[in-house]
Amino acid sequence: MKHLNLDYSRAMKLLLSLVVFVLISGRTFAQQPTKTSDPSDVWEIRWSASDEFNGDNPDWSKWIKTGNLPNTTAWKWDNDSNVKIENGVAALTMRQNPNNASDGGTYFKSGILKSYQTFTYGYYEAKIKGADIGEGVCPSFWLFSNFDYSVGNGKTVYSEIDVVELQQFDWYEGHQDDIYDMDHNLHAVVMQNGTGVWRRPKQHPEEQLNKFRAPWDPTKDYHIYGCEVNETEIIWYVDGNEVARKPNTYWYRPMNVTLSLGLRKPFVEFYNNRNNAVNPETDPDAKAKLPGMPTTMYVEYVRVWEKSTTTPPPSIGVGEIGNPSFEEGDLSYWTASIGINEVVTNTKSSGSYGARISNGNVAQVITLAANTTYTIAVDGKVGSNGTTAFLGLTNAVTGDFITNQEFSSTSFENKSITVTTGASEQKYRVWYYSSGEAFCDNFTIGTGSNPPTDTPVNGVSLNKNSSSIGIGETVQLTASVSPSNATDKTVTWSTANASVATVSNGIVSGVGAGTTKITVTTRDGNFKAECNITVTSGSSGGSGDLPSAGNTIWLQTLSDDYVTVNTGQGTALQATKSSVSSLEEFTVLDANGYYALKSVATGKYVTVASNNTVKCGATGIFERQKFTFELTSDDYLILKGKINGQYISVNASNALEANQSNASNATKFIWGGSSSARRSTVEQLNLEKEIKVYPNPYKFGNLYIQLNEVKSGTLRIFDVGGREFINKKFNEVNQIVLKQDELMNHNGLLIFQIVTKDGTTTTRTICN
Numbered sequence: 079m080k081h082l083n084l085d086y087s088r089a090m091k092l093l094l095s096l097v098v099f100v101l102i103s104g105r106t107f108a109q110q111p112t113k114t115s116d117p118s119d120v121w122e123i124r125w126s127a128s129d130e131f132n133g134d135n136p137d138w139s140k141w142i143k144t145g146n147l148p149n150t151t152a153w154k155w156d157n158d159s160n161v162k163i164e165n166g167v168a169a170l171t172m173r174q175n176p177n178n179a180s181d182g183g184t185y186f187k188s189g190i191l192k193s194y195q196t197f198t199y200g201y202y203e204a205k206i207k208g209a210d211i212g213e214g215v216c217p218s219f220w221l222f223s224n225f226d227y228s229v230g231n232g233k234t235v236y237s238e239i240d241v242v243e244l245q246q247f248d249w250y251e252g253h254q255d256d257i258y259d260m261d262h263n264l265h266a267v268v269m270q271n272g273t274g275v276w277r278r279p280k281q282h283p284e285e286q287l288n289k290f291r292a293p294w295d296p297t298k299d300y301h302i303y304g305c306e307v308n309e310t311e312i313i314w315y316v317d318g319n320e321v322a323r324k325p326n327t328y329w330y331r332p333m334n335v336t337l338s339l340g341l342r343k344p345f346v347e348f349y350n351n352r353n354n355a356v357n358p359e360t361d362p363d364a365k366a367k368l369p370g371m372p373t374t375m376y377v378e379y380v381r382v383w384e385k386s387t388t389t390p391p392p393s394i395g396v397g398e399i400g401n402p403s404f405e406e407g408d409l410s411y412w413t414a415s416i417g418i419n420e421v422v423t424n425t426k427s428s429g430s431y432g433a434r435i436s437n438g439n440v441a442q443v444i445t446l447a448a449n450t451t452y453t454i455a456v457d458g459k460v461g462s463n464g465t466t467a468f469l470g471l472t473n474a475v476t477g478d479f480i481t482n483q484e485f486s487s488t489s490f491e492n493k494s495i496t497v498t499t500g501a502s503e504q505k506y507r508v509w510y511y512s513s514g515e516a517f518c519d520n521f522t523i524g525t526g527s528n529p530p531t532d533t534p535v536n537g538v539s540l541n542k543n544s545s546s547i548g549i550g551e552t553v554q555l556t557a558s559v560s561p562s563n564a565t566d567k568t569v570t571w572s573t574a575n576a577s578v579a580t581v582s583n584g585i586v587s588g589v590g591a592g593t594t595k596i597t598v599t600t601r602d603g604n605f606k607a608e609c610n611i612t613v614t615s616g617s618s619g620g621s622g623d624l625p626s627a628g629n630t631i632w633l634q635t636l637s638d639d640y641v642t643v644n645t646g647q648g649t650a651l652q653a654t655k656s657s658v659s660s661l662e663e664f665t666v667l668d669a670n671g672y673y674a675l676k677s678v679a680t681g682k683y684v685t686v687a688s689n690n691t692v693k694c695g696a697t698g699i700f701e702r703q704k705f706t707f708e709l710t711s712d713d714y715l716i717l718k719g720k721i722n723g724q725y726i727s728v729n730a731s732n733a734l735e736a737n738q739s740n741a742s743n744a745t746k747f748i749w750g751g752s753s754s755a756r757r758s759t760v761e762q763l764n765l766e767k768e769i770k771v772y773p774n775p776y777k778f779g780n781l782y783i784q785l786n787e788v789k790s791g792t793l794r795i796f797d798v799g800g801r802e803f804i805n806k807k808f809n810e811v812n813q814i815v816l817k818q819d820e821l822m823n824h825n826g827l828l829i830f831q832i833v834t835k836d837g838t839t840t841t842r843t844i845c846n
Contacts, residue, residue, distance in 0.1 A: 113318040121383035127193035139474035160189030173372035196332035203304040205378040208297035211370030223331035232730035236267035262288040288322035402521035427457035427519035429567025441509035455494035461515030474505040627668035649695035672704035686719040692734035714746035775844035791834035
């Protein structure tokens, strides 16, 4: 083997791993990234795409063995022969075909580890030793998405982030790279005028190209390569040292984690936007390098983390399917290695949600007991006549196909597959796939040869117990029927007073000032849940009104995107959100003839930066924090910065800029809010002194919110991600007490908001 000098350390690693396992009875869940941008961030490891490679064979329940692997034109993938586990290390090998046999015009096969699980934001780290050959191959650690050509202009069709590419020996700006040079680049396909256009690093070096020259040869030993991807930035690290940083403008599609060994010159020639094969026996430069083949890259570990606010779903038991009817409102538990997949509300068999796929699939790894017959069923339909969809089952470890069932009707029908397991407990992958458009809902699993019996409903709950909206405004209520695998999740909605608010499919619309109750009722069992709705006289934009000082408002583009404070850096303003929380709410303040906007969530002021970008990081009101409000001829709101006299627009990256000299080029906003009380800047600052939270910082026991006088209203508490987790009424009190169990699992910065008839007051505390 090419790494015999490291066998002792690898063997010690295995021994120490066993000792650690015995000591803590588990894997290294407390491990943190080597280096991140904010040391105070708390990260949670995701074992669905993390691997210590301590087994005898690759864990093919995590990694795609065959099938949906990246297209290559200069070599082929063969994981059976080219991915091995050797002494606690993954070995990925590139080798020439026997007798240089041509396989579709290619002459080499290699190994790749591509995760089933996809991630959008997180921290990705691997410890890698390069391939001995030097020039000719490229050991790579990268993230890449599928292609979605249904996106709008300016949106991302394809995202690719190269955590590291080693040994490329690239030619750039008249310079030939050598073994010490590595690349940390970005690639994307962006929709422009209805066509997907490639953005390559050398075409856009300031935005996408990063080169780092190491002081050591990466083929001689292991080094740690890491990358943090958040909503605003992408940051690269080598051995814990930051080596590059770029703004995140296009890299927000869910991406697979990938380690691979690819070919480079002289075994390939790059043209037509791809690497193309060279016959190594007839090309003299390639033939001279053949003595270095086969060659192998080594990976000691790969680890993936997400910030602790993105809590993974709880584990599921043997013979169970997680989120089987998609009633959690997302694809929790479900992964998809190809195509388009999403949760929808307009096409489902029952309940509130179903899943839609388009040239893609949804899939889940489940565990089945030994020597048992299972029947797995689903409600499925296709989007149009002539399309087919399939419910299927494969062995998650070996990748072996077991069985499937075909769907061809445009109406939902229930079909099932049956499998009898072997002598040991085993992991399987259940999936629903279509090369066209199709829908699925209500997965069930049971033992025996017959489909499972019905599971009755035993309750229902709503995502909100109370909410306040203005006339003409809406709020989305979501019903969760329990248990999650209930057979009939159909619900009906009703309002106690339609002159105050109406409801349709959970969407509540304010009609007139007052209070009413919205009720959801299950068809099975007649279970009910209620939400108290308060409708105020606050008005919405697009109707000839301008916000006033004292309003708490949101801003929404005509594309239905709400303006939000991006907490990645705490400053960026972007039009990206589909619903309103405190991060999308701003208090309007009087600023001596102009207006200022203050974030409800962060307490910072909206500002026009020196480069004309619009951010939300100022601590006071100066010239850059002053704006004028204007109405367009069709009664929409536009904003203009005082400092440069420029109107605000939303650019192709969804960021706000004060860069338009002509009002006709400004972005039009709809605005809305629940407060119409006018108050001055001084009055607003006095309001902020009216509440005190203690102890601050908070660690345990009761937490007290002290008001300066007896009040009635609503307490809302948000985490730093803007998610509301407490919404409770209080009546004629000057102190609110929260018990420890109400704040469990909510560490970090918390936003406290008191809403009364006098307005909204906000303060913050740290919860440890």
